[in-house]
Amino acid sequence: MLLLDSVNPDVLEALRELSHSGSARVLAVVTTRDALAGDAAWHLLQAGASDVLAWCHSKAPVAEIAARLTRWLQVEQLIRAPLVQSRLVGTSRTWLSTLRQLVEVAAFTDSSVLLLGESGTGKEEAARLIHALDPRAGRRELVVLDCTTVVPELSGSEFFGHERGAFTGAVAARDGAFALADGGTLFLDEVGELPLGLQAQLLRAVQEHSYKRVGSNVWHQTEFRLICATNRDLTTEVLRGGFRRDFFHRIASWSCRLPPLRERPEDVLPLVHHFLKELRPGQEPPELDAPVRGYLLTRQYPGNVRDLRQLVTRISKRHVGPGPITVGDIPPDELPREAIPDGWQGHGFEQAIRRALVLGAGLKDIGRAATEVAIQMVIADEAGNLQRAARRLGVTDRALQLRRAQRDSRPAPANKPAVPAR
Ligand SMILES: Nc1ncnc2c1ncn2[C@@H]1O[C@H](COP(=O)(O)OP(=O)(O)OP(=O)(O)O)[C@@H](O)[C@H]1O
Numbered sequence: 001m002l003l004l005d006s007v008n009p010d011v012l013e014a015l016r017e018l019s020h021s022g023s024a025r026v027l028a029v030v031t032t033r034d035a036l037a038g039d040a041a042w043h044l045l046q047a048g049a050s051d052v053l054a055w056c057h058s059k060a061p062v063a064e065i066a067a068r069l070t071r072w073l074q075v076e077q078l079i080r081a082p083l084v085q086s087r088l089v090g091t092s093r094t095w096l097s098t099l100r101q102l103v104e105v106a107a108f109t110d111s112s113v114l115l116l117g118e119s120g121t122g123k124e125e126a127a128r129l130i131h132a133l134d135p136r137a138g139r140r141e142l143v144v145l146d147c148t149t150v151v152p153e154l155s156g157s158e159f160f161g162h163e164r165g166a167f168t169g170a171v172a173a174r175d176g177a178f179a180l181a182d183g184g185t186l187f188l189d190e191v192g193e194l195p196l197g198l199q200a201q202l203l204r205a206v207q208e209h210s211y212k213r214v215g216s217n218v219w220h221q222t223e224f225r226l227i228c229a230t231n232r233d234l235t236t237e238v239l240r241g242g243f244r245r246d247f248f249h250r251i252a253s254w255s256c257r258l259p260p261l262r263e264r265p266e267d268v269l270p271l272v273h274h275f276l277k278e279l280r281p282g283q284e285p286p287e288l289d290a291p292v293r294g295y296l297l298t299r300q301y302p303g304n305v306r307d308l309r310q311l312v313t314r315i316s317k318r319h320v321g322p323g324p325i326t327v328g329d330i331p332p333d334e335l336p337r338e339a340i341p342d343g344w345q346g347h348g349f350e351q352a353i354r355r356a357l358v359l360g361a362g363l364k365d366i367g368r369a370a371t372e373v374a375i376q377m378v379i380a381d382e383a384g385n386l387q388r389a390a391r392r393l394g395v396t397d398r399a400l401q402l403r404r405a406q407r408d409s410r411p412a413p414a415n416k417p418a419v420p421a422r
Helices: 009-018 040-046 061-080 093-108 123-133 152-160 196-208 234-239 245-251 265-279 290-298 304-318 347-358 363-381 386-393 397-409
Strands: 002-004 027-030 051-054 113-116 142-146 185-189 210-212 219-221 225-230 254-257
Touching: 002 009, 009 040, 027 040, 027 061, 040 051, 051 061, 061 093, 093 123, 093 254, 113 123, 123 142, 123 185, 123 225, 152 196, 152 210, 196 210, 196 245, 234 245, 265 290, 265 304, 290 304, 347 363, 363 386, 363 397, 386 397
Parallel strands: 002 027, 027 051, 113 225, 113 254, 142 185, 185 225
Antiparallel strands: 210 219
């Protein structure tokens, strides 16, 4: 929590540091009336505050602060619980911030959730987690329906069920997805593939939770939590008329984008460890030698975590003996055609340097920017613990403090060179 009596550039910088640019939750409590004038609250949010509270506008500020901090603590505890850790692995800031959203919406709301993200980013796994964390007493099952497999002629029956004799071949009455999900969760995977006509039919059931079986005039009530997933950009689809706006608003009371693996390379090795453990239950997973780690970290994963999982499975099957996994365990068709540049100085690194050079940065600026980024990253990873950060960076605590002090006292360059992007 940060108590503020004014909002100015120094405060925003302090907030950025404290929140590690938004990865740790900070409640900004503004104590004076004028400090929140204009866009101040938005500036605070942009600098990393998770929430902004105006002390003087609140009737019960202490209770409000306590409520927020309690909720945040509950979410953090859930994130660390085996139920979450055993299903969804990742330690990067990007991933933890996504996980926080997922856990909060799952355990503290009954909102319908739309999961967005490229193929293999973990949308189905996230849907299963939301269901597992659902606090409803007597919660029933998770019903999964892959919208790409719904045959148009049978779609009504698939969702609403049918009465005996409703159509040729309907030899017995049958429940559909809405009935099966009663008391539980309905997960519509690949919802972006639903034809427009079917979206119109589903609207009422999704909105009012009532439906009629095909061949019947009797309305039934059903209570379910709706989770949908798609790798399509549904907002664009709505704009171009490929997806119904009203249906979109019903399914997306709350939406969450699962980041692709390339936006969170720090998660690659923890995921590899997780998959190796899964593949060899009850055994300590083998270590990876340095070239294999370098290979896994620089390889592209167009299919995201699914790709990584398949690769680890193939590598694990080839690996024999008690030693570490080595390059010989990588399947031949997977071997990189070009040498991997020293593990970390890959394509992205070269691109960032090139951009800096094009923008006129000299060697000194580039070196300084790279150092700054490394320091900020490690301090954020180590949750602000400067001793641990210094150890990881291979410098003394004092040297790290000096560097930070020098940076703070340095005037901002007029034409700041680009900071190498990760
Ligand atoms: N964070 C994670 N931790 C552990 N396993 C994960 C994680 N994310 C994804 N996986 C695993 O990766 C595979 C693909 O995940 P999932 O099927 O949930 O992706 P998806 O986004 O639904 O993919 P698609 O859009 O292709 O259906 C699964 O085996 C899943 O268990």
